[in-house]
Amino acid sequence: MSTTHTNKIDIIKAPTSKINEVDFENLSFGSVFTDHLMECDYTNGEWQKPVIKPYAPFLLDPSARVFHYGQAIFEGMKAYKDDEDAVWLFRPDENYRRFNNSAVRMAMPEVPEAVFMDGLNQLLQLDEAWIKKGKGNTLYIRPFMIATGRGVIANPSDDYKFMIILSPAKSYYSGEVKVLIAEHFSRAANGGIGAAKAAGNYAAQFYPTSLANKEGFQQVIWTDDATHTKLEEAGTMNVFFRINDTLYTAPTSERILDGITRKSLIEMAKKDGIAVEVRPVLVSELVEASKNGTLKEIFGAGTAAVVNPIIGFSYQDVYYELPKIENSYASQLKEELTNMQHKLAEDTFGWTVKV
Template identity: 55%
Template structure:
């Protein structure tokens, strides 16, 4: 079966809800988890019909291939409540599509779209009271797939588990972020898995990021793998640069994630009449723009923070500070995109999906 409806999905309710013990006015990002999760298992060539079950640990054999060969991909998305307590998702089919693009690259069986969408809708209805309503908060949603099949042989697994778990999270404030432009390490390479949301991509970022933190920066701006002359991403986010009144971002490639927030920002910016340029951006160009005053803004974009402004960067042992603007593109674009997400404005792009 590759097409299902919500009615096909069974629900096992928890007997020990954590809801009453959760402080919704003090929600750290991704550390408090809702009562239930969605689970489906791939075995003998097909995925089982998803089930909603109590949030719980997973038991795996020590020889499960996830531990040895890293077959694991994930997504990040959110559910929002508006002032009427109606529930909305933001471009969820894009997350489903990208999860399967990532899966294909790591030789993981793809998830049928109806399993993803109908399963997610069912889960959100069961845990709808976990979607916070305080300003800026949302229910963070983490779909992920990993190899559960056993064996030490270096080959794709024959069994997998698909889970959607959720975590109510408060407003994400990154504060003033300073970054170091990476001169040695690479996030990904041509022909590699940089465009996939593979767990190993993020594991490989932690060490060079810690080196930057030890030097007083918050994050790393990743550069290309061969020359380190072109910027590509900012930490785990896509990156935008504003030079004069033009908003620039690098094109997606084998090395750069096709961010859903990134492409939403591009469409909104064009609609607002902002000059947009999708092209390679050299470190030299950014440094020169910082020196001559034409570099107005830099910011990262992603699900968690939506937009995270960068206040300064370091390169070759020299620091550069960006101006503080009252009319920044970052603030304007973040307001426009979050107004759509929270149903505070019209949605001219048809990006919202209401959970009825």
């Protein structure tokens, strides 16, 4: 291994690369990782010098607070390579802001911008060969932070580890998606941590989603915890509903994640002249719209999947099929967004950032 030093970060290069062992045409999402990772520890009340080093397992004390009290947060981002071999990020400032908002909510230290952004940029430059050209090819970026302090006393940790790992990716979801509208389970509650990208939010979804899977549904549309009458998120994504020619989506709140893809689609739709209403959407509205033929589309939106159409939903043991339509809002907005991200179309919003 060779080690280089900069004023801000140490870089330890892997002696060999495993890139030639990877079949980039047949990737299982989030299962293959690049040659390097970025790591920075928080100890004695301050962040230490970051290091980029070969991707490898690491040791933790069995009493590390992350295992016992769940102090763990993460983000999801992507890098793209254009036809000129330049590498781009999409709204990374929003990911950085949301990451630190999550940290505050989970009583964890905020990560300095120099650690997050400079570390990410240098990591991407080092593993740039893993970012393949061509629409649909991306490099998924997973920044995360865990509590590493020792001891099982129920207090916030004193020590933390911030890391960034990279995974080449294609499409996250494939095939048709049917959803079950939750009548009992909720993703989050008022006063809780639904607005944070906390690991526990996702763990809590696994059980009700597994029940839905057994009934033949791929995902759950979560409803509010108090009344189960308001539609909130679909699986791990924000969700949009098209009734007639208007798009509806729930407002962000303590329960609903401030999705970056969500807010981008809202701005893009408005620019395209599509009517958008951000307000609570009732289950009863959705059922009635399906019955009278005004419900045209439902689709999820998130970093991994970008835009994922939903072909039908079930509520109170009744299944409602959505119509098959050409020139859907979902396909239009996904095409516009992915073209922008891959620099195949002009970025009139100023959202793309060159690495």
